[in-house]
Amino acid sequence: MSNLEPKKAILLDRDGVINHDPGDYTTHISEFTILPGVIPTLKKWTDDGYVIVVITNQGGVAKGRYTLDDFYEIDAYMRKEFLSAGIAYLDTYFCPHHDAISHCLCRKPGSGMVEKAIARHRINPETAVMIGDKWRDLEAAEKAGVRGIKIDVNQDLRTIEV
Numbered sequence: 001m002s003n004l005e006p007k008k009a010i011l012l013d014r015d016g017v018i019n020h021d022p023g024d025y026t027t028h029i030s031e032f033t034i035l036p037g038v039i040p041t042l043k044k045w046t047d048d049g050y051v052i053v054v055i056t057n058q059g060g061v062a063k064g065r066y067t068l069d070d071f072y073e074i075d076a077y078m079r080k081e082f083l084s085a086g087i088a089y090l091d092t093y094f095c096p097h098h099d100a101i102s103h104c105l106c107r108k109p110g111s112g113m114v115e116k117a118i119a120r121h122r123i124n125p126e127t128a129v130m131i132g133d134k135w136r137d138l139e140a141a142e143k144a145g146v147r148g149i150k151i152d153v154n155q156d157l158r159t160i161e162v
């Protein structure tokens with residue numbers, strides 16, 4: 001595949017899709033548990049030619065529930081787990097803002113993060129898929145021309161067909 005060819009991508013929400021969402025913010029790496037179906041499924045999608053991008057609202061930063069460093073520690077761990085499993089993980093986009101504190105253009109259902117990912121990584125929106133456990137994940141994708149698949153919170157990704 002030429003380097004200039006648009007990429008086929010799967011965009012994933014994080015909490016409740018990649019890691020177990022207990023119903024509150026994941027504030028620290030000690031609370032971050034990757035769900036059982038994630039690694040084998042992302043590896044399968046990698047083998048099918050998809051690249052993987054994570055797109056996540058982290059309003060707990062704006063609310064002071066955890067710090068940017070807490071977020072980056074989790075993100076580095078997730079990246080390491082993905083790359084060591086041979087997953088074609090490219091990037092994470094996150095919104096540290098929250099409507100209760102201040103407005104922004106990135107927080108889902110806004111499409112800012114999806115559009116940034118598409119532009120920076122030369123993703124083809126027509127072949128991309130966004131997987132999320134909240135309707136706002138799909139709304140953000142649809143505004144950027146990307147099809148969405150809604151799953152239940154903490155659903156096993158092995159049950160999903162893209």
Ligand SMILES: [Mg+2]
Nearest residue numbers: 013015016133
């Ligand atoms: Mg979620």
Ligand SMILES: [Zn+2]
Nearest residue numbers: 095097104106
């Ligand atoms: Zn934001």
